[in-house]
Amino acid sequence: MRVWLVAFVVRSVSSCSNILVTKGASSDGYVHTSYNADDAALFGAVPRWGAALHPPGSVREVWSWDLGIKLGEVPEPPQTYNVMGNANEFGVVIGETTHGGLSVLSNAGKTEANGTRIDYGSLIWMTLQRARSAREAVSTMVDLATTYGYASSMEGFSIADADEVWYMEMLGRGNLGEGVLYVALRIPEGYVVAHANQARIREFLPCDDPEWCRYSPDVVEFATKNGFYDGTVPFSFSDVFDPVTFEGARFCEARVWYVFSHLGKDFNATYYLPYARGDDLARRMPLWVEASNVSARDVRALMASHYEGSWFDPSVDVGAGPEHSPYRYNGLEWTLKNQTFVNERPVGTQYTGWHFVSTIRADVPPPMKALLWWGADDHSWSPAIPIHGGATEVHPSYDGQDCAGRSECRRARGLPGTVTDFDVEAAWWVNNLVADTVYTRYDRAAPVVEAAMARLEATLSAKLEVAEDEASRLEEEGLRSEALQVLSRHAVEAGAVATQTWTALWQRLVVLFIDGKITKPDPTDGVCGCVKDSAEFSNEWKQKVVDDTGNKYEEPPTQDPMLRAAKGLRRRASRRPIHKLDIKGVAGATRSTIQ
Numbered sequence: 001m002r003v004w005l006v007a008f009v010v011r012s013v014s015s016c017s018n019i020l021v022t023k024g025a026s027s028d029g030y031v032h033t034s035y036n037a038d039d040a041a042l043f044g045a046v047p048r049w050g051a052a053l054h055p056p057g058s059v060r061e062v063w064s065w066d067l068g069i070k071l072g073e074v075p076e077p078p079q080t081y082n083v084m085g086n087a088n089e090f091g092v093v094i095g096e097t098t099h100g101g102l103s104v105l106s107n108a109g110k111t112e113a114n115g116t117r118i119d120y121g122s123l124i125w126m127t128l129q130r131a132r133s134a135r136e137a138v139s140t141m142v143d144l145a146t147t148y149g150y151a152s153s154m155e156g157f158s159i160a161d162a163d164e165v166w167y168m169e170m171l172g173r174g175n176l177g178e179g180v181l182y183v184a185l186r187i188p189e190g191y192v193v194a195h196a197n198q199a200r201i202r203e204f205l206p207c208d209d210p211e212w213c214r215y216s217p218d219v220v221e222f223a224t225k226n227g228f229y230d231g232t233v234p235f236s237f238s239d240v241f242d243p244v245t246f247e248g249a250r251f252c253e254a255r256v257w258y259v260f261s262h263l264g265k266d267f268n269a270t271y272y273l274p275y276a277r278g279d280d281l282a283r284r285m286p287l288w289v290e291a292s293n294v295s296a297r298d299v300r301a302l303m304a305s306h307y308e309g310s311w312f313d314p315s316v317d318v319g320a321g322p323e324h325s326p327y328r329y330n331g332l333e334w335t336l337k338n339q340t341f342v343n344e345r346p347v348g349t350q351y352t353g354w355h356f357v358s359t360i361r362a363d364v365p366p367p368m369k370a371l372l373w374w375g376a377d378d379h380s381w382s383p384a385i386p387i388h389g390g391a392t393e394v395h396p397s398y399d400g401q402d403c404a405g406r407s408e409c410r411r412a413r414g415l416p417g418t419v420t421d422f423d424v425e426a427a428w429w430v431n432n433l434v435a436d437t438v439y440t441r442y443d444r445a446a447p448v449v450e451a452a453m454a455r456l457e458a459t460l461s462a463k464l465e466v467a468e469d470e471a472s473r474l475e476e477e478g479l480r481s482e483a484l485q486v487l488s489r490h491a492v493e494a495g496a497v498a499t500q501t502w503t504a505l506w507q508r509l510v511v512l513f514i515d516g517k518i519t520k521p522d523p524t525d526g527v528c529g530c531v532k533d534s535a536e537f538s539n540e541w542k543q544k545v546v547d548d549t550g551n552k553y554e555e556p557p558t559q560d561p562m563l564r565a566a567k568g569l570r571r572r573a574s575r576r577p578i579h580k581l582d583i584k585g586v587a588g589a590t591r592s593t594i595q
Helices: 120-128 134-148 219-225 237-241 246-263 269-276 296-303 407-413 427-440 442-476 480-516 539-549 561-573
Strands: 016-021 031-038 046-049 059-063 070-075 093-100 154-160 165-172 180-186 191-195 213-215 288-290 333-336 339-342 352-360 370-376 385-388 399-401 517-521 530-534 581-583 592-594
Touching: 016 093, 016 154, 016 165, 016 296, 031 093, 031 154, 031 296, 059 120, 070 134, 093 120, 093 352, 120 134, 120 154, 134 154, 134 165, 134 180, 134 213, 154 191, 165 191, 165 237, 180 219, 191 246, 219 237, 246 269, 246 296, 296 352, 370 427, 385 442, 385 480, 399 407, 427 442, 427 480, 442 480, 480 517
Parallel strands: 046 399
Antiparallel strands: 016 031, 016 191, 031 352, 059 070, 093 154, 154 165, 165 180, 180 213, 191 288, 333 339, 352 370, 370 385, 517 530, 581 592
């Protein structure tokens, strides 16, 4: 096998993570999927399209999710279905991660003038408007991309309904041909899949059962004709079109390794660690691993994780600071003295635009099948609100309408906030305020936010149960319209509660940790009714400071009791809200004076 040297691999900056859980691998017998949409320029709001009937000649404008440019127009079908977030009214859910693939095959940035009109984001939502099952969604995505041109680089798509879970990898043909190259595989029951910006489907031939495997019939011929494959080894979709590099292993597959190490029954994490580290690229991991009793809560914890307790854990080195933060702000790569180093790229990251964990159920009415616990901003520190695929409204603080995050569209529609327009009425901004407080006060603030998240989830779960009971009753009585109204009211109320709660939480965090202090109530204090304590850092961090500075900060011992008394006064006075502290007569000081 060989790859053109000029056809280098493109690794997208706007990277994401997905976890897919089949019914047989879950704790409740339901399908679960998850998605972190990771892009610092992506505004987190719920995209939505109502069900509609379209007269002949109707067209839909298509805008690039990544670039914000109009790609072209596509004819509307006679009927489209309701879409809320990444779910529709029939319980179909679709997510993605960008792989990039060979640059010579990328159509990213091309428009209708180049024969390409649908990017991967639009492809997801247009498919949800047209497909009633996961299997139908696979066919619809291929048909749309083939008919109207695929305007993106290589993608991995997570496609699920209440019964089946599919994983598909797709890319265009660049200037080497029309249509798309793809492989779609149905995940066996009792298994889970994770993907994170690196193609993972390897050998898949023979692929002769459309209920389990679908692919471009000419994929091998195309690869051979254009010099990507020489036939000396079995054909591997990933190795031909998105060969693994150090970056692909360390920044992408390492996330999959971490997920599999927690969920896989027989996954040998130690054996695959050299591959995840980027040291042994030939030691590829399996596409899926067997698992059992995986809950939606397990998936959420992994989607919010930062390699805790593993070889990759970034919270234990000097870069984590005194409060063990796993976050880094100087990119994935940095240089020192002409040598390149890396920062780890965990599943949970500060530049997530929005995220969800879905539960897809077969034993409820269609509008309730897909339940998204949907959140804006960092999965680790933002609240998730329950939204059904059949709901038609969300609270204004979460509303994205059909803008797909584009700032000009949001401003034109009067929606609150953009990435550059601060608005406390937008959930994305409120959640960012809370998360940014955690980043700079990690050890102190994280437990406060985690406790608040647990309380809010309990509140929202109780409200969800009431709404679903009422909607189910109305469905049984044949009152579909009234049932949908219940689901929509519930989505609006959940968004309102979450935004109000997180706004109050941010205010509380500011009070608790203002000026680097820790504010604690003290009714015996006559000034503020509080005490202001300093953070107590670990001995490991203290030792790092000493090792780095020697005796620069060492305080010489003193035996003078009066000087010790003066020092004590200074410390006590520093706990008061004073403007200037003047200790009179240091040797015999007995009080502090505020000037």
